[in-house]
Amino acid sequence: MGRNQEQNQLQRDAQRTKILSSALGLFVSRGFAATRIVDIAAQAGVSSGLLYHYFRSKDDLLAALLAESLPKMDAAARGLEALEAPVADKIRLALRTLVRGIQENAETGKHHLLVALVSASKALPDPAREIIERHARGPYRVMERLFATGQQEGTVRDGDPRDMAMLFWALVKGLSIHHAVHGDALGAPDPDFILPLFLK
Structure with a gap:
């Protein structure tokens, strides 16, 4: 070229x-x-x-935005799971990386907010719905498996791994949306403050 x-x-x-x-x-x-x-x-x-x-259309724009964020998050979660490391280290790495990404990229929170808004819509265009259905639940399943394995290793707190995965992502997405709305005005928690919710 x-x-x-x-x-x-x-x-x-x-x-x-x-x-x-x-x-x-x-x-x-x-x-x-x-x-x-x-x-x-x-x-x-x-x-x-x-x-x-x-x-070609507003629907295409929405699908492109979702395709920029959800498949990457899905792939990153699977990559994390595949790492040769103890589960506790994977969870620390995930949380620290995610929180740093929220703080360093102003659009991260907007992407999370967009996914939340359009996922609740009953009038979602088919291409956007397909991307959400294909990729949105993958990271939850990965964290559920990691928490279950970590409990077997003795490093993850007791509890339903599925509930823990939901809590993990609810915290991450909540922080992300909070940052999108308020920026740095109200600060952000240290990831190490959150880790005891999941790790012994």
């Missing part, structure tokens, strides 16, 4: 990222149904025609 082609591709990638970021912000602040393509284009500083060059 020549230099001009590389520059053009970089510009296209940057434009696509800007459109997705604008859509994400509007979907979580106004709601998916209330957001129009023209609103997203205006927020991104592009024409509606140019936006349609990247995405």
Whole structure:
């Protein structure tokens, strides 16, 4: 690929990222149904025609946003499970990595908020629903298996591993959404403060 082609591709990638970021912000602040393509284009500083060059519809934009976050989280959870390490170390690593990601990336919380909002919708477009159904529960199952194994190892507290997985992700997503709404104004807990909820 020549230099001009590389520059053009970089510009296209940057434009696509800007459109997705604008859509994400509007979907979580106004709601998916209330957001129009023209609103997203205006927020991104592009024409509606140019936006349609990247995405055929608002449904496609939503699916692209979900495809950016949920499969990555699913894959990261499976990667964590596959690590050759004691379960307690995996849980520490997961929590510290997730909390750091929330604090360092302002859009992380918006992605969690978007998933929560659209998952509760009965009018979710089919492509978006398929992504949620395929990937949203994977990380819960991974943590459930890790907690069960950790209990066998004697490092994880007693309790129903499924309930513990739900609590783990409820805490992470709650912190993420909290950060999306309030930023750093109210601070963030140290992951080591949360770990005793799960580890002995």
